[in-house]
Amino acid sequence: MNNITPLKSITPFKEAIAAPGKIALDWKAHNGKVIGFRCISVPEEIIWAAGMLPFPLYGTQEAVRLADSYFQPCTCEFVRNIFDLALDKKFSFLDGLVLSNTCDIMKRFYDLWNAYIDAPDAYFINNPQKLMQDANRDYHVEEFNLFKKWIESISGASVTDKKLNEAIALYNETRSLLKEIALLRKSDPPLLTGTEAFIISMGATILPKNAVNPLLREVLAEIKERQAPDVFGARILVTGSIIDSPDLIEMIEEVDGVVVADDLCTSMRYYWHQVEESPEPIHALYSYMNKRPYCACMHPMGARFDYIKDLAREFKADAVIQFNLKNCQPFLFDAPLLKKELELMDLPISILDIGHDRSGYGQLRTRIQAFIEMFDIE
């Protein structure tokens, strides 16, 4: 997709991904406190409503160092990498950290953060892992209420329903704009590359939402104005473990794939649904978390697969690539079952193991290229 006019308005998103800590430090200098979080089952709106910046913890692509003496090397490389950053005090600007009930190793991260990192203790939102049902409502709502109290204790501000509804409206606007951009990938060829879309999405998870919404409007306007690209390739849907760098998407597109959609927590899963407006905003957040797309840590698996299949149909994907971070057991377990489901709809899938530190990327590129060449799309 070399003939696309580069997007000028993408620059702030690229900068946010390259140096997320700078965004947090800028916020701290001008606005106040910063709360780190992982993963997307944390309701950021509650943090924002308290006047603080929700800051997603992302890693770097450096090899794991000291964290290997805390976690055994057979555990998730992404988590070990962010623990390395914490040991190096790269998150020292955080005024608090909130984690949620996702994978097993994230629970270990919570333990080890509280035991070894010279920072305030992390808070854990004990969200249910069984979603898409009403039986978890009281429990989940209570967990959010407890989290709200914790946030109020850190911020010193009261999180009123009014403030929370304003935060929800702001975040809904971000989600809506991101989705509007994503829908431009439906056309053939898409109006923006998968790499661009990923950078915009991931950057938007880092940037303060009041700042990001005008930037997203600029992006939208620029995409609509620029000439549609004259390139074709196999239309790829990407799923799998967390991807916190555009490298892999870029790699697919360098070998003539076109990433048209994804099921990633740093991208489409982050914004695909909206929080409904409600006089009871905590309940609205619960409903949103209960029904929106989720990762392989959650149940039921069938709804996740249906979401992926629907996306594939909607974006006319020719194939799916699942990236499994090494030792990411939830996705590793799901992979053969997803393959079976997709084969029933004649949708090929390539399941690829990846190292968070880019190890084996040369070989990975060859495998992706071989997979995409199968489609022989001119």
Added chain:
Amino acid sequence: MNQQNHDRAESLPIPAPDLKVIDQMQIGFVKRFTDVKQAKLEGKPVVYTTVLAPREILQAMGVPYVFGNVLGAYVSIFGYSAKYCQIAEDLGLSREVCAAHRCTVGLSQHDEREDFFNLAYTEPDLVIGSNFPCSAESKSFLYVIDRYKTPSYIIDTPANTWKCPVPEHAVTYLARQYQGMIRFLEENGYTLDMDKLREEVAFSKRLNELIAEVEVYRRAVPTPIKAYDSVIAACTPLLVSKESGAELLFEKLRDELKERVDNGIGIVPNERLRLLWIGIPPLCDFKLLNYPEKHGAVVAKSLVEFLTGFNLDPDLIDPDNPLESLARASISSPINPTSQGMVDYFVQAVKDYRIDGVVSITKRTCCLLPGSQRLIKDAIFKETGVPSVIFDLDCIDARDYDAAAAHANLDSFVEILMAKKGAAS
């Protein structure tokens, strides 16, 4: 050990039981498997589930059940891990996925089973899964559901991040999960008699009390029970029902241990060191648990009791409030992530069992313990001064097991502890 037992032990992949009652317990396991087979023949839907699901509900509703994870353990114990892991991998499961669950998945996908598994494995009609204590636990069931197209129910157990006391909303949530499990079984032909449930919960309470009595004798120096025997004892509450005399077996175990303790009889002639084993037991080479005995060292406590879920605090179990109290006990159990409960449990075990050294093994495909071992090691050393060794040992998938390395690691740790102890005395 007499000659007959010695010969038998040499020919089996597992040690021969040392205590008489352990043999009876193993016979009880086999009876349970035949009972499930018989129930299936009578047309009762068989449930495939996990050891950490509430057995009391299944028992009270007269549901025949097989434990997928116990069967996976047996696969490894009897030397078939390579075969069944390979079957799971042929389906596409990564070798990075928990080896125990690869054994479980492989067994469930293959119809040509060995005699023992033809007995132990009954094809399920229903599945009750759980995410307790790890994600692998809730994921391997998906393969059984996929193969047999069974109705299923997943129990979502909250991670205990609150420590104690567990908040009421979490207890209520899990109790509702259990109610959901009951409704699921009712929809599939079973009925619940609440009085029977209270009886089963009272029975669990009684067994946990008996286990606590047994543990008092296990703390004695010299240790009166071999590590392998303690593993079998730990599995007995799972596999031997009230009707099959589980209570009596535990009373016998307590009495046999009492007799040994009263007479100062230990499992090795001159006990020199006491070890705590943290990690999955060496299923594909169970004799390894008894291996340190050649140095006069004993594994006085191992993780199995912790894994089987039979570590519920009997004081938390209230037969008159069965679902809520089971939920509270389950969330409070030391195996429930996150680690603080585990850490406290092991620190206390080091003190109670007068441990000299901790063997903490890393099963490379586990995502539960490898993130906690450093934390546990540091806490034990800080609180008690007792050292730990952490080493890799895939003790389930025989293709990744290295007996020589395991022996060498144990030898060198024991030698260091001996030298330390000698220097101290």
